[in-house]
Amino acid sequence: MKGIVFTEFLELVEDKFGLEMVDTIITESDLESGGVYTSVGTYEFSEMLQLLQSLNSHTGIPIDDLLLVYAEHFFSVLKKSYPQFLVMYSDPIEMISSIESHIHVEVRKIYPDAELPTFEVVEKSKKALTMIYKSSRSMHYFGLGLMKQTFKHFNTNATILVEKIKEDGTEVKFIIQKSE
Numbered sequence: 001m002k003g004i005v006f007t008e009f010l011e012l013v014e015d016k017f018g019l020e021m022v023d024t025i026i027t028e029s030d031l032e033s034g035g036v037y038t039s040v041g042t043y044e045f046s047e048m049l050q051l052l053q054s055l056n057s058h059t060g061i062p063i064d065d066l067l068l069v070y071a072e073h074f075f076s077v078l079k080k081s082y083p084q085f086l087v088m089y090s091d092p093i094e095m096i097s098s099i100e101s102h103i104h105v106e107v108r109k110i111y112p113d114a115e116l117p118t119f120e121v122v123e124k125s126k127k128a129l130t131m132i133y134k135s136s137r138s139m140h141y142f143g144l145g146l147m148k149q150t151f152k153h154f155n156t157n158a159t160i161l162v163e164k165i166k167e168d169g170t171e172v173k174f175i176i177q178k179s180e
């Protein structure tokens with residue numbers, strides 16, 4: 001997992017819960033990196049999982065909710081760091097359905113070792129999109145948060161249903177309906 005995911009996560013934790021919480025979750029986790037991350041480095045996903053589990057145990061906030069809020073923050077990071085991917089789109093359904101065929105393809109050129117999910121477009125129309133998410137990392141709530149912010153970015157609204165295909169969240173169906 002890329003370092004930018006860790007650095008931004010820890011910044012958000014500091015923002016919401018304070019520096020002491022950052023220290024606590026790093027100390028409590030068994031981290032090969034020692035909790036020192038650079039944005040371009042690459043680290044084990046298991047480190048992120050431990051940090052999330054530790055934060056969950058201290059705050060009582062479910063991990064899925066932590067990922068959702070984190071993704072909403074991460075979208076603004078993406079907007080600032082990679083504006084070139086956003087200006088190409090004028091419609092959220094066009095943008096979200098292009099994650100697999102365009103955006104993450106470009107991300108892989110920048111970070112060849114990025115660990116990205118796959119998104120298969122099952123059905124697409126002007127107002128609706130069904131996609132299947134697959135990833136060993138089960139970060140579908142992170143995907144949900146990014147999708148929600150994508151709609152917000154284009155000043156639109158949508159209902160997004162999340163249906164687990166596999167109980168462990170490694171395969172999930174997203175059913176997106178744009179509302180006017």
Ligand code: HEM
Pocket residue numbers: 001002003005078079082085086095096099103104107111113114115116117135136137138139140142143144146147150
């Ligand atoms: C992960 C880039 C938009 C879904 C990532 C990562 C990067 C990235 C750098 C981390 C990879 C790693 O840690 O190795 C971008 C950029 C975007 C974008 C530059 C647009 C400007 C989106 C959108 C979605 C999405 C709109 C939702 C449909 C995900 C998910 C992950 C991820 C779910 C977590 C990894 C996993 O589940 O396996 N993305 N992304 N991304 N991205 Fe994107």
